[in-house]
Amino acid sequence: MKHASLKAALRTALTLGILAVLIYAFLPKYWIFLVTAIFITGIALQSLGLVTGRTGMISLCQMSFAGVGAWVTGYLNVAEAPGGLILWIVLGGLAAVPVGVVIGLPALRLRGINLAIVTLGFAAAFDTVLATITFPGQTAFIQVVRPSWFESDGGYFALVMIVYVAIAVALEFVNRSRLGASWLAVRHSERAAAAHGVSVPMAKLSAFAISAFISGVSGGLLAGYLGTLVAENFNMMQSLALFAVASMVGAHFTLGAVAGGAMITLFPELLRRLGLPQDIGNVFFAVGAVQAMSTGETISETWVRLGSKLASRFRRKPAAVAEPEVKTARPLGTPAVHQPGVALEVSGLTVRYGNVLALDKVSLKVPSRTVVGLIGPNGAGKSTTVDAIAGFLPRYEGSVSLNGGPLEGLLATERARLGVRRTWQTTRIAPELTVGDYIRLAAPGIRPAEIEAVLEWFDCPVPEAAIASVDAGSRRLIDVAGVVAARPPVLLLDEPAAGQSYAEALKLGDRIASIPEVFGSAVLLIEHDMDLVRKACSDITVFDFGRVIANGAPQTVLSSPIVQKAYMGVELEEQVA
């Protein structure tokens, strides 16, 4: 992972470095001045790419964070604070962080249009505040002092490029870390992220905090670029235009942010030269954003897709058929050692959805290092049981305990961290991740060799494969591989064979049967495929209408008339006759 991050970071730094040298060497002074604005806006766009593009939270107040950074920079300049512009810019970015966290707090409860309204409301309020207090030095025309090295426009361009590259490289590392993967996971499914032990509030607040810092830095850079600022530089319309362009270009891609910065900076220049009103630019951005949102693909994503298509066309085919590689199974390491005895115990579990009694005093036990099956017809209450155990129900009656310790009062994230891990009936893996990123998200701290071994054991694609390119059946297996790789005391597998062929399901049954021995975890397996259940489980509990109607060894339970009647639709009378 570190190797991949380093490679991506070097690629980004080199691309931007070459671009900067070409701009500096070949563009006239006026254009270098304009291009500097492109990269300052690009930094603001990167901040929006993080919070909206990666984490999926709509922020319509990004320029307000930039305004905080700019105001603090301007204040420190007027106060002639020690350290100079570079330090003031960093302090301006840091000052925007608490503001970002405060704006992030409503995002813990609100999504979509509601969050958009809250952030837009903040942008409007910030407009009023800025108009009232004005920028430090604005009325006295006190210019922000640039450091001597970066005093000229060419020098300031170099400073902006250094900051742009530093932020882009840092984001390459963060995006490939567990924090970056958790942002994508939260964007895709908050429940699935929580099931991996990801703290959804922390993921959201960290995204807002880092994004506000980056935006604050862009504001500070703008202060040094323009010398003096006015409230209009950071008003609500600027935030809206930034959001529209970010949605159009895909600002979470480094070059997408540059392209967006170029649009925001050069379009008004073009309109000015054509003698057209500036508002046309905003209309163009809005249309572009609508287009990107309706096609579901940003300009950057289109570039990436076309680029990889082109690359695959030019990729050289192997000259001769290579000898098939003789694979030796990679070592999986030793199984985790968990407390012996009963790993999971459910007692008197009762769940109501309004008037529907989904579970009625259900009790079951999963001994350590065993696979217990949970079966029953559709609507019997199996998934509700998993939801209750994993902490996804707001309330239930009865108790759930892990290794004898009660789980009541603990959130889903906390239960997952204690060692109750689950999969879902439909896969909820963020498609933007690679297979390896996902396993690292599900199993924090796992070594690269172990990732490869676990994926190989489940016949999953290689770690470098993009989830988006993986078929639905393999995604289900990757889902299971992720939670198994974490080696928790208890795994709850909700219909893992859905989407698999009969032969694949039987193979999966063998694998699940070996999980306790190989990884040390106990498994509660929900399945409709009875052959898989027979293969994998040492014990079965059968539900019907939210009640336990049988439990015991698979052969005995599955041949019991009451189970056949309830589960398989075989009439008791026919059996008796």
Ligand SMILES: Nc1ncnc2c1ncn2[C@@H]1O[C@H](COP(=O)(O)OP(=O)(O)OP(=O)(O)O)[C@@H](O)[C@H]1O
């Ligand atoms: N969110 C909900 N609101 C209202 N009723 C619900 C809700 N979720 C489940 N139910 C009801 O609770 C009962 C148990 O549903 P549950 O999904 O747990 O069954 P299941 O055994 O997992 O079914 P399946 O095999 O189809 O997944 C059903 O009657 C279902 O309609």
